Amino acid sequence: MDQMATERVCLKRPEQALYRELQDDYGLSKIESRALTERVLDWSRENYKGERAYNQIVRQVVRRGEKSGKRIAECKLVSVVLTLDCPEDVKIAGEQGIQYAREAKIYRIAWEAFNQGGTLSQEDISDLLLISPKTVKRACIRLKERGLYLPTRGNTDDIGPGISHKSKIIELLIKGYTYSEIVAHTGHCIESIRRYEDGFVKTVYYHIQKKPLNTIRILTNLSERVIGEYIALYHRYDTDEYRSSLTGMLTRFHRFMTEGEKNRGSNDK
Numbered sequence: 279m280d281q282m283a284t285e286r287v288c289l290k291r292p293e294q295a296l297y298r299e300l301q302d303d304y305g306l307s308k309i310e311s312r313a314l315t316e317r318v319l320d321w322s323r324e325n326y327k328g329e330r331a332y333n334q335i336v337r338q339v340v341r342r343g344e345k346s347g348k349r350i351a352e353c354k355l356v357s358v359v360l361t362l363d364c365p366e367d368v369k370i371a372g373e374q375g376i377q378y379a380r381e382a383k384i385y386r387i388a389w390e391a392f393n394q395g396g397t398l399s400q401e402d403i404s405d406l407l408l409i410s411p412k413t414v415k416r417a418c419i420r421l422k423e424r425g426l427y428l429p430t431r432g433n434t435d436d437i438g439p440g441i442s443h444k445s446k447i448i449e450l451l452i453k454g455y456t457y458s459e460i461v462a463h464t465g466h467c468i469e470s471i472r473r474y475e476d477g478f479v480k481t482v483y484y485h486i487q488k489k490p491l492n493t494i495r496i497l498t499n500l501s502e503r504v505i506g507e508y509i510a511l512y513h514r515y516d517t518d519e520y521r522s523s524l525t526g527m528l529t530r531f532h533r534f535m536t537e538g539e540k541n542r543g544s545n546d547k
Contacts, residue, residue, distance in 0.1 A: 291320060292332060293365075319389065319469075333363035339396035346432040360387045362406065363468040366458075374462055376457040381417045383407065385426055386466050389443045392429035411515070423476040444474045445507045451475055452515050479528055481508040502506050 293315055300311035330336065341354040364386065371379035384403055391398045398406075400414045407414075418428055427433075443464070450460050457468050477500055484494045494505055514526060 303482075330359050331361070334359050334361050336451075337391075339391050339398055339400070339402060340431055341514045342378055342392060342397050342425065343394050344431075356394070356396045358391045358396045360390050360406070361467060361470075364389070366461040366467055370462050377417075378462075380407065380409070380413075381421055382462070382464065384414065384417050385428060385464060386470075388428045388430055389466075397429060397431040403430070424463075430543075444504060445469055445511055447474050448478045448508065448511055449515075451527065452511070452520055454523060471505075474526075475527060477504070478508045478511070480523075481505050482528065485509050 296318065297311050297315045298313055300306045306314065336357055337360055338349065338355045339358055341356045344353045362383070364383070367379050367383055384407070386404070387406065388398050392516055400411060400418065403409075403414045404411045418430070421428060430447065443466075447460055447464060447466065450463070451471075455463075457471055460466065460471055461468060477498055480498050481494055481500065482502075484497055489497070491502060491505065494500075495502055498505065500508075512524065
């Protein structure tokens with residue numbers, strides 16, 4: 279996909295419509311319109327985390343934990359929300375090629391399903407993306423060669439309990455990778471990366487305040503496992519080499535926390 283085609287596709291999105299409306303109907307400058315559009319998107323992400331976005335679908339998939347080889351008719355299913363159309367997909371296709379963008383999308387939806395208690399099979403991925411099973415299989419092999427393991431049905435045992443895509447993304451952020459670089463590498467949308475960083479920073483913030491684990495769980499709405507991973511990451515990288523990066527993350531996301539979030543739980547110790 280050439281640069282002009284990429285730019286045209288990016289212009290056909292709701293956020294672009296809002297950006298134009300702020301200029302045309304309210305007389306705001308380009309800078310003001312862009313800043314306000316970004317703030318509206320941030321506000322929407324913060325307050326409607328459980329809502330399905332315009333670019334997502336609901337899919338019934340086999341529940342995580344069902345044994346591989348078990349007949350689908352006998353498996354328990356779960357509904358998951360999958361992001362099939364991420365704004366960054368077009369940019370990846372323009373910069374890295376369609377194959378790379380497709381693999382990034384496969385990685386994203388597989389982890390989205392897994393994170394919601396389900397697992398996608400290669401057959402599911404083939405159906406969702408309208409590509410052949412052979413194409414899916416080749417994509418999975420290439421992702422594995424890049425160190426990106428997929429939690430698809432049949433290979434979740436290979437992933438093991440110690441691997442978390444959220445922690446991997448946080449590690450990349452701590453090491454100085456930009457959002458764009460992480461999007462290209464993992465296929466996760468910028469919104470998801472921001473959400474992971476937000477959860478990590480809030481966890482570390484309350485951990486530094488010596489809040490009990492259960493209090494942190496209530497305040498962040500994260501599982502105990504994820505909280506444990508985030509705290510372990512913080513202590514692992516709280517070194518001279520990475521301390522400035524950690525400080526930057528804490529400072530940058532501190533503004534998203536309301537005074538209530540900062541002070542909440544002070545009486546729950």
